[in-house]
Amino acid sequence: MARLLGPLVIVASFSLSVAAQAPSYKVPRTPDGQPDLQGFWSNATYTPLERPDKVTKEFYTPEEAIAVEKAAAAREGEQTEPGTVADVHYDFTQFGLDRSQATLARSLRTSLIVDPKNGKLPPITEEGKKILAARAEETKRLGGRWDSAQANQLDDRCIIMAGPGPPMMDAAYNSNYHIVQGTGYVMILTEMIHDARIIPLDGRPAPAQDVRQWMGVSRGRWDGETLVIETANFNGKNPFRGSTENLKVVERLRRVSDDTIEYKFTIEDKSMWERPWSAESVMRKTSGPLFEHACHEGNYGLYNTLLGARLEEKKAAEAAAKKGSK
Amino acid sequence: MRTRMFVRVAAATITACVAVAVALLHAQAPAYRAPRTPDGKPNLNGIWQAINSAQWNIEAHSAAPSPVLELGAAGAIPGGLGVVEGGVLPYRPEALAKRNENRANRLKLDPEVKCYLPGVPRALYMPFPFQIIQSPQHVMMIHEYAGAVRTIYMTDQTEAPADSWMGWSNGKWDGEALVVDTKGFNDLSWFDRSGNFHSDALHVVERFTARSPDTLNYEATIEDPKVFTKPWKMSMPLYRRVEPNAQILEFRCVEFVEDLLYGSLKKQPSQ
Numbered sequence: 001m002a003r004l005l006g007p008l009v010i011v012a013s014f015s016l017s018v019a020a021q022a023p024s025y026k027v028p029r030t031p032d033g034q035p036d037l038q039g040f041w042s043n044a045t046y047t048p049l050e051r052p053d054k055v056t057k058e059f060y061t062p063e064e065a066i067a068v069e070k071a072a073a074a075r076e077g078e079q080t081e082p083g084t085v086a087d088v089h090y091d092f093t094q095f096g097l098d099r100s101q102a103t104l105a106r107s108l109r110t111s112l113i114v115d116p117k118n119g120k121l122p123p124i125t126e127e128g129k130k131i132l133a134a135r136a137e138e139t140k141r142l143g144g145r146w147d148s149a150q151a152n153q154l155d156d157r158c159i160i161m162a163g164p165g166p167p168m169m170d171a172a173y174n175s176n177y178h179i180v181q182g183t184g185y186v187m188i189l190t191e192m193i194h195d196a197r198i199i200p201l202d203g204r205p206a207p208a209q210d211v212r213q214w215m216g217v218s219r220g221r222w223d224g225e226t227l228v229i230e231t232a233n234f235n236g237k238n239p240f241r242g243s244t245e246n247l248k249v250v251e252r253l254r255r256v257s258d259d260t261i262e263y264k265f266t267i268e269d270k271s272m273w274e275r276p277w278s279a280e281s282v283m284r285k286t287s288g289p290l291f292e293h294a295c296h297e298g299n300y301g302l303y304n305t306l307l308g309a310r311l312e313e314k315k316a317a318e319a320a321a322k323k324g325s326k
Numbered sequence: 327m328r329t330r331m332f333v334r335v336a337a338a339t340i341t342a343c344v345a346v347a348v349a350l351l352h353a354q355a356p357a358y359r360a361p362r363t364p365d366g367k368p369n370l371n372g373i374w375q376a377i378n379s380a381q382w383n384i385e386a387h388s389a390a391p392s393p394v395l396e397l398g399a400a401g402a403i404p405g406g407l408g409v410v411e412g413g414v415l416p417y418r419p420e421a422l423a424k425r426n427e428n429r430a431n432r433l434k435l436d437p438e439v440k441c442y443l444p445g446v447p448r449a450l451y452m453p454f455p456f457q458i459i460q461s462p463q464h465v466m467m468i469h470e471y472a473g474a475v476r477t478i479y480m481t482d483q484t485e486a487p488a489d490s491w492m493g494w495s496n497g498k499w500d501g502e503a504l505v506v507d508t509k510g511f512n513d514l515s516w517f518d519r520s521g522n523f524h525s526d527a528l529h530v531v532e533r534f535t536a537r538s539p540d541t542l543n544y545e546a547t548i549e550d551p552k553v554f555t556k557p558w559k560m561s562m563p564l565y566r567r568v569e570p571n572a573q574i575l576e577f578r579c580v581e582f583v584e585d586l587l588y589g590s591l592k593k594q595p596s597q
Contacts, residue, residue: 031364031462038461147593149584159580178477180466182371182459183363187466194475196468198457198574205571213576289477292490296580297442297514306591313593 027225027255030181034201035225037179037186037255040290041283042103043168043263044175046072049241049279051111051119058119059108073100102175103286112279121241121277128272131244146309149302156302158295160214160238164188164195166231166249167240167265167279177283178290186220186227191290199229206232212245214238227253244271259285360502360536365462368502370534372458373567373574374542376451379406383520384451384560386413393433393519409451411559415522421553428521437515440587441579443474443491445515446508446530447546447560455567457574458534465497465504470574478506486510489526504534525552540566 028036046069060068076098111119124132142151155161163171168190176191188197199220206217212235220229229251236245252264261283268276360368379387386408392401417425428435438444444452454470465478478497486494486509494510513526529549537543542564549557 033364038463143593149588149592157580157584159578178464180459180461180464182461182466183369184371185459187459187468189466189475189477193473195473196466196475198459198468200573207571207573211575214578215576217573288482289479289484289487291487292443292492294443294491297491303588303591306588309593310591 025255025257032181032183034181034186034222035227035255036181037227037253037261038181039179040286040288041177041179041261042175042286043105043170043177043281043283044099044102044173045105045107045112045170045281046099047107047109047112047281049112049169050121051113055110055119058110058114058117060110062108065106065108069100069104069106073098076100098173099170099175102173103284105170105282105284107282109280112281113277114280115278116275122273122275124242124272125270125274128242128244131271132242135239146305149306152302152305154238158193158299158302160195161190161192163190163192164197164215165240166197166216166218166229166251167267168251168263169240170281174293176286176290178288186229189290192293193295194293209233212236216247216249223252225254227251229253240267242272243267243269246271253283358502358537361539363460367460367462367499368504368536369460370458370465370504370536370542371460373455373572374458374564375453375455375567376544376562376564378409378451378562379404380409380451380560380562381448381453381518382406384409384518384522385415385520387520409560409562411561416555416558418553418555421523425521425523428516428523430521432519432521435521436519438471438519439583441472441583443472443515444469445491445511445524446476446493446495447532447548448515448517449474449476449492450532450544450546450564451562454577455572455574465506468574470577472577472579476508478504491515493528493530500533502535506530506532506534508532523553524548524550527552534564537563540568542566 030036030038113119113121116122142148145152145156149157161171162169163175163177168177168188171190171192174191178189178191180187180189184201186199186201188199189195190197195215197215197218199218201220201222203221204219206219211217211233213233214235214237216231217233218229218231220227222228231249231251232247234243234245234247236243236247240247246269248268250266250268252262254262256262262280263283264278264280266276266278267273360370363369363371382403383406387403387406389405390403392398392403394401433439438452449456449467449469449471452469452471456467456469459466459468463479463481465480467476467478469475474492476492476495478495480497483496484494489510489512491512491514493508495506495508497504497506499505508530509528511524511526511528513524516523527550531547533543533545535543543561544564545559545561547557547559548554
């Protein structure tokens with residue numbers, strides 16, 4: 001528990017508004033003159049996307065934020081308490097995977113959503129309700145996670161995790177990024193499943209609508225000090241809070257100090273929400289390097305889950321046959 | 327007499343000098359000098375791809391039928407002149423036996439069939455493009471196949487912290503060449519679809535040198551005393567994808583192999 005409390009006392013690391021942190025900060029430049037966002041960053045946070053029901057304000061006081069973070073860290077530690085079902089996976093705290101041991105991207109915000117003002121997702125459209133119902137049907141049809149690989153979550157299948165997005169979200173653990181800028185490109189590598197976002201800055205048009213990708217197709221430009229990334233052409237198979245293949249994401253990254261990038265994004269998906277919505281978080285400088293996350297190659301869990309279920313079925317069938325023959 | 331001798335010697339010397347000069351000129355070829363990045367290094371940024379049949383077999387080979395009957399001519403193997411200097415890989419006898427066994431069972435054993443990370447150098451000549459993104463500190467190589475990524479540390483170099491599929495790469499500039507030294511491999515990746523393989527003792531030193539605005543020379547020296555009797559070298563050109571809209575697309579193949587890898591463990595409807 002001591003290791004959980006350690007970082008919590010650093011009240012100064014909370015920021016009310018990252019923009020206000022260093023108004024005179026001069027963003028360094030890459031050799032080809034781009035604002036320099038390069039380095040290793042973390043967006044690990046306990047701040048939820050949506051504001052908790054009982055909270056009515058936009059910002060906590062630093063004391064409240066410490067208490068909220070402490071409670072969240074304790075819950076996260078508890079989830080993998082030895083001897084619990086969750087611990088069958090592995091103990092996050094033991095392997096340093098819980099957020100309290102990561103470089104936390106702290107903020108006093110009570111939710112990442114800043115628009116709508118209530119910190120909640122906007123109402124779902126009629127079309128959106130139908131899409132969600134159809135997805136629920138499909139999930140039911142696929143059965144339980146022990147029935148087939150395809151019935152499992154995308155992260156358990158090692159297909160994609162929350163980190164690369166877009167929008168780029170805390171991935172529960174290893175929420176680490178490596179940004180490298182070359183001539184005409186910004187590259188953002190996500191540690192979890194080595195997903196690299198390659199963002200061209202030359203103003204080229206998006207590809208044909210038939211080109212659909214898990215991470216969509218991104219196009220970037222510099223708006224003064226801010227990197228603006230627009231992404232469309234999603235395949236819709238990795239819904240972000242319900243989004244569809246009509247999702248459009250606009251991200252804005254601006255370095256506001258040596259160790260902080262302000263990260264804002266706006267979500268538009270007319271098939272799901274009645275209006276666009278926006279959120280704001282930060283990326284905090286962390287130490288490298290990123291390690292190879294060969295998820296699929298070492299995915300014994302999925303194989304063994306399915307094998308275990310089939311063996312259980314076989315055992316049950318044999319027991320039933322034995323009982324029948326008696 | 328003496329004068330004639332002098333003329334002869336002088337003529338011979340001049341001839342020799344010219345010969346040496348010509349030899350030097352040849353030795354230096356290609357004399358191409360790549361454009362520079364703003365920090366003065368050869369600019370290798372771009373999307374590159376090999377055009378050869380090394381993906382099937384890095385050694386010389388004849389055309390052959392498809393390993394998958396249903397694919398017919400569409401899946402048949404094109405012949406290739408080989409990319410290995412000296413032609414034949416210097417396998418240890420027991421390693422050669424293992425290679426042959428790999429080859430005989432390649433549909434079951436080839437990591438590519440399972441959508442596993444390709445390793446190095448295999449990633450470089452698969453039938454997919456890869457992109458180089460260069461900064462003074464890091465050179466990124468991002469491959470379309472399986473989203474394989476290599477970070478080449480140019481300034482903050484360390485030993486491999488753990489074994490991995492793509493290894494741990496440290497780089498330096500040697501004149502026109504980007505020289506990449508990679509160690510820390512596991513023993514699970516192959517060199518091609520023909521079962522050519524390595525151990526976790528693999529050490530790869532690659533040289534990327536621009537030979538014209540749109541081509542690179544690629545050379546890899548392979549050292550693996552557990553598998554080979556001596557180091558060997560492969561080389562090939564890499565070609566720039568010059569389409570103005572060229573980009574690395576997703577080839578997230580895990581989804582494509584789930585039925586192959588886990589299909590036999592699916593719940594049967596009757597049960």
